[in-house]
Amino acid sequence: MHFDPTTLRRDDYGFFGPGSPSWKIWTAPTAVIGFQRAVVLEHFDPFLTAAVADARGIYSDPRARLDHTFSYFLLVAIADGRTAVQAADHLMRIHAPMTGIEPISGKRYSANSPETQLWIHITGWHSVLKAYEVFGPGPLAPEEETRYWAECAVAAELQTCKPEDVPRSREQVREYYARVRPRLCSSERAEEGMHHLLWTPRSNGAGLSYYVGSRLLSLASIALLPKWMRTLGHFDRPGIVDLAVAPPAKSLVWAFSRFDKAGLLRAAPFIAPTAGRILAQHIEGAPPARLETITPGAARERYGMRGVSTAI
Numbered sequence: 001m002h003f004d005p006t007t008l009r010r011d012d013y014g015f016f017g018p019g020s021p022s023w024k025i026w027t028a029p030t031a032v033i034g035f036q037r038a039v040v041l042e043h044f045d046p047f048l049t050a051a052v053a054d055a056r057g058i059y060s061d062p063r064a065r066l067d068h069t070f071s072y073f074l075l076v077a078i079a080d081g082r083t084a085v086q087a088a089d090h091l092m093r094i095h096a097p098m099t100g101i102e103p104i105s106g107k108r109y110s111a112n113s114p115e116t117q118l119w120i121h122i123t124g125w126h127s128v129l130k131a132y133e134v135f136g137p138g139p140l141a142p143e144e145e146t147r148y149w150a151e152c153a154v155a156a157e158l159q160t161c162k163p164e165d166v167p168r169s170r171e172q173v174r175e176y177y178a179r180v181r182p183r184l185c186s187s188e189r190a191e192e193g194m195h196h197l198l199w200t201p202r203s204n205g206a207g208l209s210y211y212v213g214s215r216l217l218s219l220a221s222i223a224l225l226p227k228w229m230r231t232l233g234h235f236d237r238p239g240i241v242d243l244a245v246a247p248p249a250k251s252l253v254w255a256f257s258r259f260d261k262a263g264l265l266r267a268a269p270f271i272a273p274t275a276g277r278i279l280a281q282h283i284e285g286a287p288p289a290r291l292e293t294i295t296p297g298a299a300r301e302r303y304g305m306r307g308v309s310t311a312i
Helices: 021-026 030-044 046-055 062-078 081-095 114-135 142-158 170-183 188-198 207-224 227-232 239-259 263-271 273-284 296-303
Strands: 099-101 108-110
Touching: 021 030, 021 062, 021 114, 021 142, 030 046, 030 062, 030 114, 030 188, 030 207, 030 227, 046 099, 046 108, 046 114, 046 188, 062 081, 062 142, 062 188, 062 207, 062 273, 081 142, 081 296, 114 142, 114 170, 114 207, 114 239, 142 170, 142 296, 188 207, 207 239, 207 263
Parallel strands: none
Antiparallel strands: 099 108
């Protein structure tokens, strides 16, 4: 993803604006823990596993591949409307040629299919919220949580998700997971992907910092995953480890939030440089030209974006 950090917020406050739960949760230190949880969890969908395994991006250049994905989520959450819709259109173009045959079912997969895009979207937004609740300040107030899921549905408008399928509450998210669970599974390629993301080797450009970072993050992110997933993916561990991880993880998150707001920015070049530039601009940038929020539809109309199609 090509991104100019000087243009993060040139026009408006984007879709959510200051004080929104999306701004608070996606820029919290816990977001990186939630993001690792999400990209691991995604592999239980065999169609997404097939797309990831065939593309090989997480293996050939894991730092860039995951940095760009995290950056997309950040841009949708905190960038101005123009930047967010540009990022979405760019991502859809990258995904467009990613089609093939899923080997377990023998059915065709498409990275831009509404079902796959919804799975990516919900696992991402749910995972960062869960990390915030467990290792950060704790659960949102009821009215904030209601707003968070409403904002999640707005963000889904930038992808090919069918609006009627997008959950709009925690209960609806639970219902969504229950609905898709029968098609979730593990496989040799899924385990390869999950283990690679949790414990990225020092190869193919990952480097020492990413090698260490993935392992440190995995201590916390595994604790956020359901027991049945950990067992199915062959990365389960004793519950005592989860209990031991919680206090230091919470302490580190508190320290970053309380004493060193830029601490993650200094670490970002070693883990996710593009995401780091986005966060830096969010914290240090000037207010936009218009002190207002905008809808995805209005942003596309104002800036001449074509939008995305659910056609495959």
